[in-house]
Every structure is written in structure tokens, then in C-alpha cells.
Amino acid sequence: MNRPYALPFVLALAVSLSSFAGAQSYSVTNIAAASPRxxxxxxxxxxxxxxxxxxxxxxxxxxxxxxxxLDLGTLGGDDSAAFGINAAGQVVGQANMSAGMPDQAFxxxxxxxxxxxxxxxxxxxxxxxxxxxxxxxxxxxxxxTYAHAxxxxxxxxxxxxxxxxxGQQxxxxxxxxxxEIAGWSNSGANNPxxxxxxxxxxxxxxxGINASCGSVAxxxxxxxxxxxxxxxxxxxxxxxxxxxxxxxxxxxxxxxxPGGLYSFAYGINAAGQIVGTGSSSSxxxxxxxxxxxxxxxxxxxxISAKVPRTLIxxxxxxNxxxxxxxxxxxxxxxxxxxxxxxxxxxxxxxxxxxxxxxxAVTFTATVSSIAGPPPNxxxxxxxxxxxxxxxxxLSKGVATFTTSTLPVGSHKITAxxxxxxxxxxxxxxxxxxxxxx
Numbered sequence: 001m002n003r004p005y006a007l008p009f010v011l012a013l014a015v016s017l018s019s020f021a022g023a024q025s026y027s028v029t030n031i032a033a034a035s036p037r038x039x040x041x042x043x044x045x046x047x048x049x050x051x052x053x054x055x056x057x058x059x060x061x062x063x064x065x066x067x068x069x070l071d072l073g074t075l076g077g078d079d080s081a082a083f084g085i086n087a088a089g090q091v092v093g094q095a096n097m098s099a100g101m102p103d104q105a106f107x108x109x110x111x112x113x114x115x116x117x118x119x120x121x122x123x124x125x126x127x128x129x130x131x132x133x134x135x136x137x138x139x140x141x142x143x144x145t146y147a148h149a150x151x152x153x154x155x156x157x158x159x160x161x162x163x164x165x166x167g168q169q170x171x172x173x174x175x176x177x178x179x180e181i182a183g184w185s186n187s188g189a190n191n192p193x194x195x196x197x198x199x200x201x202x203x204x205x206x207x208g209i210n211a212s213c214g215s216v217a218x219x220x221x222x223x224x225x226x227x228x229x230x231x232x233x234x235x236x237x238x239x240x241x242x243x244x245x246x247x248x249x250x251x252x253x254x255x256x257x258p259g260g261l262y263s264f265a266y267g268i269n270a271a272g273q274i275v276g277t278g279s280s281s282s283x284x285x286x287x288x289x290x291x292x293x294x295x296x297x298x299x300x301x302x303i304s305a306k307v308p309r310t311l312i313x314x315x316x317x318x319n320x321x322x323x324x325x326x327x328x329x330x331x332x333x334x335x336x337x338x339x340x341x342x343x344x345x346x347x348x349x350x351x352x353x354x355x356x357x358x359x360a361v362t363f364t365a366t367v368s369s370i371a372g373p374p375p376n377x378x379x380x381x382x383x384x385x386x387x388x389x390x391x392x393x394l395s396k397g398v399a400t401f402t403t404s405t406l407p408v409g410s411h412k413i414t415a416x417x418x419x420x421x422x423x424x425x426x427x428x429x430x431x432x433x434x435x436x437x
Contacts, residue, residue, distance in 0.1 A: 025302040025370040026323070026340040027424065028309075031063050036324035036337040037093075038085040038129075038316045043422050045324055046091045047337055048081035060093050060108070063337075065421075072108050075116055077101055082108070084129040084136075092117075092127035092136050105138050105152070117152050120160050127152070129174045137172035137181050147171060149183050149198065161198050163187075164206055172198065173228075174220045174267075182217035182226045195228050195245070209243065209251050212236070217245070219267040219274075227254075227265035227274050238262055242276050242290070254290050257281070257298060263288060267316040271372055275314035275323055287311035287325045291370070299325065299340065302370065309336060320422040321371020342369035344426040346380070348415040354434035360404040361435075363389075365415035365428060366397055373397025379418045384411045384433075406435045 034049035044064045051059040051071060060072040060082035074080045077096030080103075084092040089110055094103035097116070102124035105117040119125035122141020129137045136152040142160070149161040149172035163170045163185045170185035181198040187206070192214030195207045207226065209215040215230035224247060231240040242254035242265030254274065256263050259281025266276045274290040280298070287299040299311045309327040317323045323340040347366045355361045365380045367373055373396060380399035382389040384406070392399030399415075411433045419425035 024304050025343060026299070027343055028303050028307050029065075029339040029341065031324075031337040031339055032061070032069050033335060034061060034337040035326055035335060036063075036315060036339070037081075037083045039318045039322055039324045039339065040085045040089070041087045041318050041320060043318070043320070043322050043339065043341070044085060044089060045337065045339060046082035046085040046093070047324070048093075049337075060091065060095065062089070062091055062108070073114060075104060075106060075114055079103060080106070080114075084127065086130045086132050086134070088132070088134070090130055090134060092130045092138070094124075094126040102141075105136070105140065105150075107136060107152075118158055120148055120150060120158060122147070125150070125158075128172065131175045131179065132177045133179070135175055135179050137175040137183070139171035139183075144168075149181070149185070149204075151175075151179070151181065151198075161204060164194060164196065164204060167191075169193075170196070170204070173216070173218050176220050176222045176224070178222065178224075180220055180224055182220035182228070184214075184216040184228075195226070195230070195243075197224070197226060207245055207251070209245070213240075215243070218265065221268045221270055221272070223270070223272075225268055225272060227268045227276075229264045240264060242274070242278070242288075244268070244274060244290075255296060257286065257288070257296060263296075265290070266314065269317045269321065270319045271321070273317055273321060273371065275317045277313040284310075285312045287314040287323075287327075289314060289323070299323070303340065309338065311338070321369065322422060341422060341424070342371040344369050344374060344417055344419070344423050346415055346417045346426040346428040348413065348428035348431045350413065350431060350433050353431075354436055355406070357406075357408050357435055357437055358404055360402055361406060361433065362400055362402045363413060363415065363431075363433075365392065365399045365417070367394060367399070367417045367426065368397050369423075374417065374420065374423055378420060381416045381418065383414050383416070389413075406433065408435050408437055410434050 036047040060080040075095040078099040080095030082093035091108040105125040105127035120140040121143035125140030127138040149170040164187040172183040174182045184193040195215040195217040211230040213231035213236035217228040219227040226245040229240040233239045242263040260279040263278030289297045313326040321342040327336040382401045390401045413431045415428040417426040
């Protein structure tokens with residue numbers, strides 16, 4: 001039940017890739033030679049990297065913009081990997097207690113370090129996701145050797161979530177802030193995996209996806225939108241399709257890139273943006289983004305062409321629209337963890353223009369990105385040349401400022417979005433405001 005980490009690793013870049021980003025949809029930050037698995041609302045990242053080549057040893061890591069890269073160690077053994085992170089900086093994953101022994105689910109915090117969450121009576125366990133309340137979802141071997149999905153809480157410890165009727169195995173892969181879980185279960189010894197959700201009130205529910213070769217749910221947002229993959233091919237070959245699912249609308253096939261053979265959906269944010277991976281017409285693996293208009297995008301086309309990387313898998317997306325991706329060099333070597341951050345664009349307008357001296361003029365700044373606008377309440381500063389005219393607070397991406405003090409003449413007006421912990425600042429093009437007698 002341990003997750004494979006066979007990707008090769010090389011030395012980290014000495015410079016940040018964010019400086020290469022041009023007028024594209026995302027800026028790019030290099031994290032390390034690693035594989036990122038989760039990103040929280042503050043842009044902090046958790047994942048796995050190769051801590052040693054001889055012998056090969058993988059360790060969990062935590063990365064933040066302010067603190068950089070941190071090896072999280074192990075539970076006393078030689079192996080660990082991180083799969084989930086929440087905004088409090090709590091990290092979950094799996095680690096062993098001694099070299100060569102089975103991995104156990106762990107919870108890591110800055111204050112307490114790595115703690116063993118135990119198992120359901122079997123040899124190994126893995127914590128796959130953690131929500132804002134500190135509830136953990138994962139899977140564990142049971143005494144019967146079959147793996148079962150679990151929910152862990154500080155007060156109750158591990159809870160076996162069972163399986164679908166007549167099933168033997170299950171896994172909990174994602175959990176939202178309400179404690180709703182997405183994952184899979186089988187419903188018989190010889191039946192394929194079936195995408196499921198689990199809630200305290202309803203228990204484990206089959207999503208009803210017709211897939212002769214199986215389906216798995218890998219992500220869930222706070223609106224209970226579920227994403228994952230399903231395979232309904234006649235021969236069960238590598239032709240899976242990513243899906244999204246809602247209680248009201250049921251299954252939606254997310255489709256493929258033109259000429260592609262497969263796609264997988266790994267994560268979804270509050271806005272309904274979905275990330276994953278899929279093949280191109282040349283069978284190359286590429287990182288994918290599905291936007292809320294239903295379009296699928298190769299993320300390589302949404303970053304600066306100067307970034308010397310090929311993005312091969314988008315593993316997670318936060319509510320700010322930041323995405324963590326696996327990448328290689330342009331020639332397909334190495335393994336790099338990258339953080340993509342939406343680039344905010346600021347547009348400026350005014351009314352009326354031209355205006356009369358003493359007449360009230362309203363300047364309107366619109367701040368937007370591929371992920372939508374910044375949070376409400378953030379600030380935009382309006383200037384005439386270098387002189388500050390005033391500020392406005394954003395509401396749904398729009399901030400305004402009104403003045404009647406501009407003298408006669410032509411005024412070079414700009415609007416600058418201040419930025420925040422995730423987004424860089426953004427300045428509009430110059431608007432010429434003409435004031436006449």
C-alpha cells in the first residue's frame with residue numbers, strides 16, 4: 001500500500017525560476033529537486049525528495065517562501081513521504097520506524113515534530129490528506145491484511161471507515177473542511193475499485209460511476225465537488241479519463257488534450273478549478289488545468305517560454321489558484337518541484353474622460369487572473385505621476401476612487417494592486433485623463 005517514488009532526483013537550481021516568468025498566466029517558483037504533493041492556502045508546500053542516493057532514501061519535506069526547504073525526517077527509520085498539508089502548517093504522510101520496515105501514517109507539526117498515528121491492526125498505514133480542523137484521511141492495513149479507509153481525529157484516533165457492501169478494500173484520499181471524504185472501495189473480491197464519498201451522516205456512498213475497469217476519487221472541495229479518474233475501456237488499457245462529480249449533476253467526463261490517450265484529475269479548489277495530468281498526441285505526460293469554462297489547458301502553455309522546464313503533472317491546487325507540479329528539464333531528465341502562482345493583471349478606466357475642471361472623475365481598477373480576482377478588501381493605489389491620489393478596496397476584483405481636484409491638463413494616471421502573501425503586485429498601463437476648462 002506504500003506509494004511508489006521512483007522518479008530520479010538531481011541537485012536543486014541555484015536561482016528562482018520566478019524571474020523568468022513573462023506576461024503569462026502563472027509565475028514559476030523553483031522549490032527543489034523533489035516531488036510536491038500538496039499546497040496550503042498560504043502557498044506552503046509538502047512532498048517527498050531523495051535525501052540520499054546511496055542507499056536511495058526518500059524523506060518528506062516542508063517548504064515555505066519565508067523559511068525555505070525543511071527535511072521532516074522520519075519516525076526513526078530511513079523513509080518518509082508527505083501527502084497533505086493544511087493552513088496551520090500541519091503535514092501528514094507516511095514514514096517507517098526502522099530501516100526496511102513498513103510505513104506508518106504520521107502527523108507533523110512545527111512544535112511537536114513527527115507523530116505516529118498508528119494503524120488498524122495491520123502492518124502499515126498512510127495519511128493522505130488533512131483539513132483545516134486537523135482531521136486526517138488515509139488508509140491502513142487491517143488484521144485481515146486488506147487496507148481500509150480511515151478517519152483520524154485528535155479526540156478519537158483512527159476510525160475504520162469500512163468498505164462498500166461485500167467489499168474488501170478501501171482508501172480515503174481527500175477530505176474537505178466539513179470532514180467529507182473522497183476515495184475508493186471495491187464491492188467484491190474480484191470487482192474493480194469504485195469512487196466513493198464518506199460522511200458522518202451517510203457513511204460510505206458509491207458515486208455510481210459506470211466504469212468496467214474501475215474509478216477512483218482523488219479530490220474534494222468544500223462544495224462537495226469530487227474529482228478523480230475512471231476507465232471504461234473494453235480492454236482496461238491505459239485510457240483513463242479524469243472526471244468531476246456533483247450530487248446534482250453526477251459524472252462529468254473531463255476529456256483529453258487533442259490526440260491524447262488518458263487524463264487523471266488529482267485536485268480541485270473552491271472555485272472549481274481542477275488539476276491533474278494527461279498525455280499529448282505524442283504520448284508525452286503533461287500537467288493539466290481544467291478551468292471553470294470546461295476547457296482543458298496544457299500548463300506548459302500558460303508559463304513563460306523562458307522557464308527551462310517541462311511540466312508533467314499538476315498534483316494539487318489551493319484556493320488562491322496556486323498549483324504544485326512535477327517537472328523535468330526540456331529533455332526529460334531530472335525531477336523538480338515547482339510552484340505556479342497566478343499573475344494578477346490590473347486594468348484602469350475612468351469616467352468621464354475628458355472631464356471639466358472641478359468635475360468628479362471616478363477611476364476604476366479591475367484586478368484579475370486566470371484564477372479569478374484577489375480576496376475582497378485588498379488595496380489598490382491610484383497615482384497621478386508619482387503623486388498618490390488615493391486608495392480603494394477591492395470587491396470582486398474591482399476598486400474605485402473618485403476625485404474632483406485634478407487641475408486643467410493631461411494627467412498620467414496609474415493603479416497599482418498591492419499584492420499579498422500569495423500574489424505579486426500589479427501595475428496598470430498609464431491612462432491619460434484630460435481635464436479641460
